[in-house]
Amino acid sequence: MTISEVSKKYGISQDTLRYYERIGVIPPVNRNRSGLRDYTEDDCGWVELAACMRSAGLPLEALTEYVRLSREGDATISDRRQLLLEQKERLQVQLRVVQETMERLDYKISCYDRAMKTGRLVWD
């Protein structure tokens, strides 16, 4: 797969794909004879993982560290597990914060709904 195909498929710009590879968010991508990137299934798997994790807000640093450990082989299995656990816990906290904020937005919106009828806002 070419970089433009991968870019379309995962909704990541070509610049970002090259950037991710450069800083190690994904491992080095396969090249054809002309030196152009030719993404294998495996390469795509890493791109997809990065896209997913980034969409949830994981920092690039955590992803580069995960990739670095993965490339070191089975000796780093427990380190990688630990890394994933830490990130999961960060997401768990974030999930609660977002839920609470949404409840608060719901309450405020309900106040505005009432205000739309009376023309006056109470208890903002």
Next chain:
Amino acid sequence: MTISEVSKKYGISQDTLRYYERIGVIPPVNRNRSGLRDYTEDDCGWVELAACMRSAGLPLEALTEYVRLSREGDATISDRRQLLLEQKERLQVQLRVVQETMERLDYKISCYDRAMKTGRLVWD
């Protein structure tokens, strides 16, 4: 309340409090005769709201816009309601993304748990 008290109470640095006021994330804060900030109950309310919304990831721009509209009075009630709705929808999307990513992390972690016993990672 002094800026240092408010800073401690809401876990926001004094620099950030001044920054928020400067760019309009909170309305202008009350001052004493010497020109020092003296946060009223109301001022604190805005700080607390900003802290909550920021913790969930709302952009500063949405907060400044909300404050700007609020200061224009009752004529902007439906605009403000709309703004809150849009932000709530953004959070709803984010919530789902984070949940899905957490499930994926859970799956990967379970693979690593197995790998910790066998010493070999299958199906990463």
Next chain:
DNA sequence: ATAACATCTGGAGTTCGCTCTAAGTCAAGA
């Protein structure tokens, strides 16, 4: 062969959200 187009690299620039610095003001205590 030439034009048009995709991709490459290295490096500069941008945006967001702070965070820090410098130089000045003010209030209270030794």
Next chain:
DNA sequence: TCTTGACTTAGAGCGAACTCCAGATGTTAT
């Protein structure tokens, strides 16, 4: 009175995550 410490402003600096640019090279179609 002098010093210490909290506060002020304006503006510079910073880290994260892109995003853009210039100049080179390679590929494809006419």
